[in-house]
Amino acid sequence: MYDREHLKSLVRQHALKFGDFTLASGKKATYYLDCRQVTLLAEALPSVAAGMLEFIEHDMPELVGGMAIGADPITASILTLAGVQQKPLRGIMVRKEAKGHGTKKFVEGPYKEGERVVIVEDVVTTGGSSLAAIEHCEAVGLKVERVLAIVDRLEGGREAFEAKGYKLETLFTVEDFGIKVGA
Numbered sequence: 001m002y003d004r005e006h007l008k009s010l011v012r013q014h015a016l017k018f019g020d021f022t023l024a025s026g027k028k029a030t031y032y033l034d035c036r037q038v039t040l041l042a043e044a045l046p047s048v049a050a051g052m053l054e055f056i057e058h059d060m061p062e063l064v065g066g067m068a069i070g071a072d073p074i075t076a077s078i079l080t081l082a083g084v085q086q087k088p089l090r091g092i093m094v095r096k097e098a099k100g101h102g103t104k105k106f107v108e109g110p111y112k113e114g115e116r117v118v119i120v121e122d123v124v125t126t127g128g129s130s131l132a133a134i135e136h137c138e139a140v141g142l143k144v145e146r147v148l149a150i151v152d153r154l155e156g157g158r159e160a161f162e163a164k165g166y167k168l169e170t171l172f173t174v175e176d177f178g179i180k181v182g183a
Contacts (some may be wrong), residue, residue, distance in 0.1 A: 002050035004171070010044040011035070012177055023074040025126045027155070031179060035122035035150050039073040049077035051171045052120060052148045057087065061116035061121065061145055065092030065109060067133040074120045076149075092117060092142075106136040113141030121149040124168060127157035134166065154181040 014037040021032040038044045052074065055066070065075045073090045080087040092109035107162065111117070117137055121130045124147070134144045146167040152158060158168045174181060 002054060004047075004051065006039075006092055007044060008172060008176060010041065010047075011038055011172065014041060014044070015036055018179055021116065023125055025128060025155075027125065031174075033123045033151050033153070033174075036070065036073075038150070039070075039077075039122055039143055045073060045077045046081065046170070048074060048150060049081040052078055053081055053085075053087075055148055055169050056118055057147050060087060060089060061118050062088075063090050063092050063109070063111055063115055063117040063142065065117060065133075066094060066120045067129045068093045068095055070122045070129070071120045071133075074122065078120065092137070097130070097178045105140075107140050107142070109141070111142060113150035115142055116145050117142045118145050121147060123151050123153060124149045124156045124157035124170065125153045127168075130157075131160060131164065134164070150176040 015033050015035045017032045017034060021029045023029055038151045039048060053162060064078050065071060072093060077090050079089055079091045090110050092107055093112055095106050119130050119133050130147050137144050144166065146169060147161055149170045151172045152170040153174050161168045
């Protein structure tokens with residue numbers, strides 16, 4: 001089900017834009033990866049899920065999830081595919097800010113303290129969004145194992161995760177799209 005070349009073509013066609021952009025990290029860039037154009041595309045999402053499920057299926061955590069809203073369709077697609085394949089997996093959503101009502105949680109979902117979670121992300125630049133998700137997950141007693149992303153921009157995210165003891169695995173890097181970092 002994971003057709004890497006087809007997914008790469010869809011990312012190139014729908015998500016990769018060239019011009020002058022300011023990234024969430026505040027950095028200026030000559031290209032932008034709007035992976036929501038892929039994670040909200042029925043044709044692409046099954047391949048995203050299949051690729052990411054391949055990363056975790058040999059050591060399945062109890063949970064998968066990440067920072068809302070970018071990680072939500074990725075999480076849902078992985079859970080759906082795992083369900084079809086009858087693999088036990090649950091999801092979480094991590095809020096940027098705690099709800100102002102109800103339970104006032106940062107982390108939502110059917111989790112228990114001590115369970116293992118893999119954080120998912122669409123695009124990694126500096127890793128800031130996923131590092132915040134990791135912090136919120138650890139604050140409620142979850143054990144973060146690693147981070148999975150669709151694309152690594154190769155701009156320090158991998159190193160930021162490694163400095164904190166986490167591994168980053170990605171379906172692609174920007175170099176897969178002919179973009180040379182530092183050039």
